[in-house]
Amino acid sequence: MAESSGSVKAQTRRQMLSEFWFYFSENTGAKIGLFVFIGLVLIAIFADVIAPHAANVQYRDALLVPPVWQEGGRWEYILGTDAVGRDMLSRLIYGSRFSLFIGCVVVAIAVTGGVTIGLIAGYFRGWVDMVIMRVMDVILAFPSLLLALVLVAILGPGLTNAMIAIAIVLQPHFVRLTRASVLNEINREYVTSARVAGAPPFYLMTRTILPNCLGPVTVQATLSFSNAILDAAALGFLGMGAQPPTPEWGTMLAEAREFILRAWWVVTFPGIAILITVLAINLMGDGLRDALDPKLKRT
Amino acid sequence: MSLLKATDLCRHYEVGGGLFRKPQILKALDGVSLDLEPGKTLAVVGESGCGKSTLARVVTMIEPPTSGTLLIDGKSVRQGDPTLRKTIQIVFQNPYGSLNPRHKIAQILGEPLRLNTDLDAAERRRRADEMMERVGLRSEHCERYPHMFSGGQRQRIAVARALMLDPKILVLDEPVSALDLSIQAQVLNILSELQSDLGLAYLFISHDLSVVRHIADEIMVMYLGRAVEAGAAKEIMDGSAHPYTRALISATPVADPARQKQRIMLTGELPSPLDPPTGCAFHPRCAHVTDGCRSAAPVLEARGSGAVACFNPL
Structure with a gap:
């Protein structure tokens, strides 16, 4: 009996997974995005193995060496070196760690906070809802980067504070999304049915309603992941995020600002890294939305 | 002794109130009395919007009555006795909305027990299996999700869930109107069987008099x-x-072509x-x-x- 129920369970899970993959893989962009993202994760994990040089070693004999394919380029420094002789490729590889770390932490904070607050607002309605949603409206009324900048200015510059600031800025989207889903679900009959069965409010919120609201939140979380990376890079560029000599892509851009005309590679490559990462995650998020949205599903 | 006794039950809603406007009062239920004996079926009929479903919601304690008294099993609901929850349960009209889509049938059936009793998981599962067979489904179905069942099967699962706590009264809020005709008969037969086996009292809400004629x-x-x-x-x-x-x-x-209508x-x-x-x-x-x-x-x-x-x- 236990064995058969286990196999049925595994079977339904496999079936759900294959159905998910079917809808996800219909979207070519999403597939490409997924592969690029997996590649990025692997690069971040194995940075120590892949990177030809350490991130912060300065080679005094190789200041602003151009990439290999240009005249004066050297095979030791494939993508060239920056103004103090650090290998660009190695710094970009180590930088992927920071970007993914920022994305994960920011999304985790924003999702936990946002979903909890949204659930409370949607479940209790009334004045609680009023107060929460007006506060969220106020946060949304500020340009997001400006607000993050102000928060970092208050908290003090640094990667941790930048992540907290970005999480606070992204949070209202999750609050609104969760609240809307909760309002949608709370009047469904299965919720009433759980209430008739004697479910207390906390049980209703976390066990009955929440699992049915997570689809759109998942999609928003992927899209916020790229937003977080972008905002962190912007804060880094403005000198409010990760501090030098951290090989964070935005910070690298800021350090290279003065050489923009003399050495194009010091600004171009970090920019391209940010672009590719954000694009890949956004494509993946689109595919995820298509795969998870029941309205787009054909039966 | 009557199992369910309602006297002058009212349920009023305030609607359309604004900051400067007084809300209007909507009298969804305006002084209804009823009396339900054990083992009997009382059918409540009427058009859409006549207050049938509001009556069901008030009687099952989903909403409090605005005025009037409601005695379930001789006890007043106003005292908020939690054991009354076990006495009266409800089956909803739409079997596609009344089962939590993220839960397996075993969880759906076990939930009322989990919330109201101290039974362990194995015992809850055993009772869920038993109840599935009682409503004519197989106990293996417990491992499936609601979307894997047809409307009639889902409605039987909804009935099974309502019966998990051994209630004495079952409120059936248009239990068959979302199903097609052949499935209606199947569900109605199961309901009649359960009534005679368990001595249940039904409050059967419907707009379909041919169904009511059959069961009330x-x-x-x-x-x-x-x-x-x-x-x-x-x-x-x-x-x-x-x-x-x-x-x-x-x-x-009426299916009788000779009859003058x-x-x-x-x-x-x-x-x-x-x-x-x-x-x-x-x-x-x-x-x-x-x-x-x-x-x-x-x-x-x-x-x-x-x-x-x-x-x-x-």
């Missing part, structure tokens, strides 16, 4: 939040006294409960209306074994 012992006809006629099912189906009941019955299709056509719509007509609420649509109907509202008066609220009963 007593009938209460509602119009705009009030009962207009009540009595034994046979008496009402064969010779009702209220013009509205007559019209409802004449609108039920005398359809009583009602004109107009159900009036808005926000602005009910003066006097008898039914007078704008009634063929037998007199001046008295327009000025005063009739109350339920005993007639035969039942009661009717009409000045000119037929």
Whole structure:
């Protein structure tokens, strides 16, 4: 009996997974995005193995060496070196760690906070809802980067504070999304049915309603992941995020600002890294939305 | 002794209130009394919007009544006795909405036990398996999700869930109107079987009189939040006294081509409960209306074994 129920369970899970993959893989962009993202994760994990040089070693004999394919380029420094002789490729590889770390932490904070607050607002309605949603409206009324900048200015510059600031800025989207889903679900009959069965409010919120609201939140979380990376890079560029000599892509851009005309590679490559990462995650998020949205599903 | 006794039950809603506007009062339920004996079926019939479902929600303690008293198993619901939850359970109209799509059937059936008893997981599972077989499904189905079942199967699962706590009263809120005809009969048969096996009392809410004829012992006809006629099912189906009941019955299709059909056509719509007509609420649509109907509202008066609220009963 236990064995058969286990196999049925595994079977339904496999079936759900294959159905998910079917809808996800219909979207070519999403597939490409997924592969690029997996590649990025692997690069971040194995940075120590892949990177030809350490991130912060300065080679005094190789200041602003151009990439290999240009005249004066050297095979030791494939993508060239920056103004103090650090290998660009190695710094970009180590930088992927920071970007993914920022994305994960920011999304985790924003999702936990946002979903909890949204659930409370949607479940209790009334004045609680009023107060929460007006506060969220106020946060949304500020340009997001400006607000993050102000928060970092208050908290003090640094990667941790930048992540907290970005999480606070992204949070209202999750609050609104969760609240809307909760309002949608709370009047469904299965919720009433759980209430008739004697479910207390906390049980209703976390066990009955929440699992049915997570689809759109998942999609928003992927899209916020790229937003977080972008905002962190912007804060880094403005000198409010990760501090030098951290090989964070935005910070690298800021350090290279003065050489923009003399050495194009010091600004171009970090920019391209940010672009590719954000694009890949956004494509993946689109595919995820298509795969998870029941309205787009054909039966 | 009656299992469920409601006296002058009212449920009013405030609607459309703004910052500077006084909300209007919507009387969804306006003084309904009923009495349900163990093992019996009381059918509540009426058009959409007459307050049937509100009655179901008040009786099952989903919403508190605005006024009136409600005794379940002799105990008043106002004291908030948690054991009363186990006494009365509900089955909803839409089997596609009443089962949590993220839970497996075992979880759906086990949930009421988990919330109300100290039984461990194995025992809950055993009872869920047992109940599945009772409603004619197999116990292996417990491992599946609701979307893997048809409408009729889902409705049987909903019935099974409602029965998990051994209630004495089951409120059936249009339990078969979302199902097609052959499945309706199947579900109704299971309901009758369960009633005779477990001695359940049913409060059966429906707009479909051919279903009601099949299952009810007593009938209460509602119009705009009030009962207009009540009595034994046979008496009402064969010779009702209220013009509205007559019209409802004449609108039920009968599968007998030889029968001469005398359809009583009602004109107009159900009036808005926000602005009910003066006097008898039914007078704008009634063929037998007199001046008295327009000025005063009739109350339920005993007639035969039942009661009717009409000045000119037929």
